[in-house]
Amino acid sequence: MGSPLARVNVRADAWDLIWSFAHRVLVVNAGLALGCAPLLFASAVVADPLSYPLFFGVLALCLGPALSASFSYLQADDPSLRSLFRSYRRVIRRSLLPWALTLAVLGILVTDIVALHDATPGAALVPLLAVVGVLALGTGLLLLVDLSVPLRAALYAIVRTPHLTLLSFVVLAAAVLIVNQVPLAGIATVPGCALWVVQLNSRLQLAGSGA
Incomplete structure (x- = not known):
């Protein structure tokens, strides 16, 4: 009896692309879980994180390098886990500021x-x-996608393409909501897909602004 996949009219290179994307998403999810472990642990332990804004604000600093490394990895040719670690080491200092x-x-x-x-x-x-808050967050995300972009160019890209900024925010908000509702399954599947969309939107925004 032949494989069930043989009945699906999808070329072999299309399957390779699908599995490659799934692999990258899983690697990004694992990297985010490791890089943001203190924040995730504190969020799971504390019943009302909003009551401790300064504490969680400090813990949220780990998000910057983790996100920047994920964006860099998604653009890299090497899909291995080592590539993510190399990206993390390369961007950790530049992304913190x-x-x-x-x-x-x-x-x-x-x-x-x-x-x-x-x-x-x-x-x-x-x-x-x-x-102003939306502009600040959007600009910060663009800078994490490409740390070489000047602040003025990132801000201009956000103002020039508000629809893409809104789409990125909606995708991120949906990802946060899913992770909040089903933490283990959400962290294992959702963040990498959301960051892929944000990274694609950000690249389109920067290209459209000439940055």
Whole structure:
């Protein structure tokens, strides 16, 4: 009896592409789980992480190198796990500063929004602060995708292609929601796919802006 795959009209090179993508996704997921282990462990132990913003803000610093290494690995020719480790060592120092600045800006903006949303004159500033937060987070993600891009070029790319930025945020939000609902299965399957979409969107944004 022949293999069930023989009945599927898909070329061999298409299967190779599918398995290669699945392999990269699994490697990225494993790398994110290892690189963000302190943050994941604290999130699992603490019932209300939002009650400890400074503590979790510091732990969130590990996200920057982990994300940047994942983006670099997804663009590399070598799909091995060693390639991810090499990417991590290459970007860990350069990715910490832009990500730390991004977290600092987001922390200040969130604090201002919480303080002003109930105040009559300050409530008018909340939408503006929210837009600045979106720009800051989008710019930070673009810089993690390509650490060689100047800050001005990354910000211009975000402003010029808001639809791609929105798509990246929706994909990331969906990934976070799935991981929150089913942690083990979510971490094992979802993050790599989400980061692949974000990386593709970011490349399109940078190419469209001439960066």
